[in-house]
Amino acid sequence: MKFTEEHEWLRVDGDEIVVGITTHAAEQLGDVVFIELPDEGVTVSKDDEVVVIESVKAASDILAPLDGEITEVNTALTDNPAAVNDDPQGEAWFFKMTASDPSQMEDYMDEATYQKFIA
Amino acid sequence: MSDFATTPLFAMHEAMGAKMVPFAGYSMPVQYPMGVLKEHLHTRTSAGLFDVSHMGQVRLSGPSWEAVALAFEALVPCDVLGLAEGRQRYGFFTNGAGGIEDDLMFARRGDDLFLVVNAARKADDLARMQTALPDEITVTELKDRALIALQGPVAGNVVATLDPRAGQMRFMDVADLDLSGHAVWASRSGYTGEDGFEISVPAEEAEALARRLIGDADVAPIGLGARDSLRLEAGLCLYGHDIDETTSPLAAGLGWAIQKTRRPGGVRAGGFPGAEAVFAEIEQGPERVRVGLQPEERAPMREGVSLFDAEAASAPIGTVTSGGFGPSVQGPISMGYVAAPLAGSGTALWGEVRGKRLAVRVVDLPFVPARFKR
Incomplete structure (x- = not known):
């Protein structure tokens, strides 16, 4: 698993990369009450705002971590945004994407580095 | 957090794992480990304890109740003189354009008026009163007192168990109570839409009283996050957001707080800042x-x-x-x-x-x- 400074996690799953937010990010956000996911099939550039996540406190954007295409979104989150607080690094993934330049993954932190980053 | 003032309950908030944030110049708990959502629901179903000690507590005293009440009526469009002993009203300071300078609670305690004003506005409110009120009226900020709100359907039982006199209080009554040996001033009011109390207690006794109340299995500490969602569901205004210097009482839907005595044709009509503008709006609608x-x-x-x-x-x-x-x-x-x-x-x-x-x-x-x- 790789981690971004924006507190996203990326997990390679075959040809796809699964993206969500970290446990640390979910704790900081507080209770999540609304999620807007991108359309499946849309082409994105790294740092595009692709997900809106609103907690009881505020709205935040989730950025595309890589250039590529959104292949699947976790529609279960739209009906149950609280899943992000319950299982942020498991069931509550946001979207899957294919990367047009997989080497962009190398820019991101491994878990030990991320843990130091948030410490 | 050293740039921010603290309330007498600061150490307790930290000990209870609260997340502290800056609010109106104070370091305040925005949530406890329970989280905003559960804190909100707990208050609606049981009882929540809120530290609102950042708010300003002010006493106005003078030669007589009439003198204090009539002096204060020059600053607010409310019927102050008609306030019975042991009762509280909601009101607001107006400016020359009829806008709202701050909203507040005012209670009659004997011949004195006891005010609770917003934290972010208290310095302005104190300056306004010190400038505008006659010399015979003494304005005292009660900096040595904390303010604790206990809100929710179970709040009445919790307080009445400690002092049965609380059971006799109705909405907007104020009374002196003895809560586990702490002599407090309590009002039956709040900012959540629920039944409950706002309790003024000497600062040095605040933590002991708060811990005594939280010791009740039905009571949980609640942060500012849930306080905001509770008041929003209750349709209550937050100063600086829903009302401000440019908002008129009528536009804000707060005309009910301007009693008949102060309206056109009333026995003490007008005589507050912006009366002309407020009266025009009563006539024409906002x-x-x-x-x-x-x-x-x-x-x-x-x-x-x-x-x-x-x-x-x-x-x-x-x-x-x-x-x-x-x-x-x-x-x-x-x-x-x-x-x-x-x-x-x-x-x-x-x-x-x-x-x-x-x-x-x-x-x-x-x-x-x-x-x-x-």
């Missing part, structure tokens, strides 16, 4: 009105969202002043101002969220019915 707003979709419409009367309209007809997620309503809720002709319940409007126009409906306030002890 141009914009505060309303409840229910987004039709799930996206919350927060403060600052522009409102339109048609999906393609270019000029906004209003603005959201408070908005978020209502845990008891289980959906997004907002308050805001709209042009008076569009203020009717059921009016279909659009709010612009992240560049998209989303449907929103004007609804009656409050979102959750008040459960005061009448």
Whole structure:
């Protein structure tokens, strides 16, 4: 698993990369009450705002971590945004994407580095 | 956090694992480990304890009740003189244009007036009173007292168990109580739409009293996050957001706090700052009105969202002043101002969220019915 400074996690799953937010990010956000996911099939550039996540406190954007295409979104989150607080690094993934330049993954932190980053 | 003032309960908040944030110059708990959503629901079903010691507590005293009440009437459009011993009212300071300088609670305790004003406004309020009130009226900020709110359907039982006299208090009554050996001033009021008390206690006794109350299995400490969603569901204004210096009492839907005695034709009509403007608005009606707003979709419409009367309209007809997620309503809720002709319940409007126009409906306030002890 790789981690971004924006507190996203990326997990390679075959040809796809699964993206969500970290446990640390979910704790900081507080209770999540609304999620807007991108359309499946849309082409994105790294740092595009692709997900809106609103907690009881505020709205935040989730950025595309890589250039590529959104292949699947976790529609279960739209009906149950609280899943992000319950299982942020498991069931509550946001979207899957294919990367047009997989080497962009190398820019991101491994878990030990991320843990130091948030410490 | 050294740049921020602390309340007498600061150490307790930290010990209880609260997340502290700056608010109105104070370091305040925004939430405890329970989290905003559960804290909100706990208050609606049981009882929540809130530290509101950042708010200003002020005593006005003078040669007689009449002198104090009439002097204070020069600053607020409310019937102060008619306030009975042991009763409290909601009111506001007005400015020359009839705008709201601050909203407040004022209670009669013997011949004195006891005020609770907003933290962010207390310095201005004190300056205003010291300048405007005659020399015979003494204005004292009670810096040595903390303020604790206990709110929720179980709050009445919790307080009455400690002092049975609390059981006799109705909404907006004030009384001296003895809570586990702490001599307090309590009012039956709050900012959640629930039954409950606001308890003024000497600062050095605040933590012992708070811990005694939280020791009750039904009581949990609640942070500012839930305080905000509770008051929003209750349709109550937050100063600096839903009301400010540019908002008139009528537009804000607070005309009920201007009693007959101070209105045109009343025995003490006018005589407060901006009376002319307020009277003109009583006559003609306000141009914009505060309303409840229910987004039709799930996206919350927060403060600052522009409102339109048609999906393609270019000029906004209003603005959201408070908005978020209502845990008891289980959906997004907002308050805001709209042009008076569009203020009717059921009016279909659009709010612009992240560049998209989303449907929103004007609804009656409050979102959750008040459960005061009448």
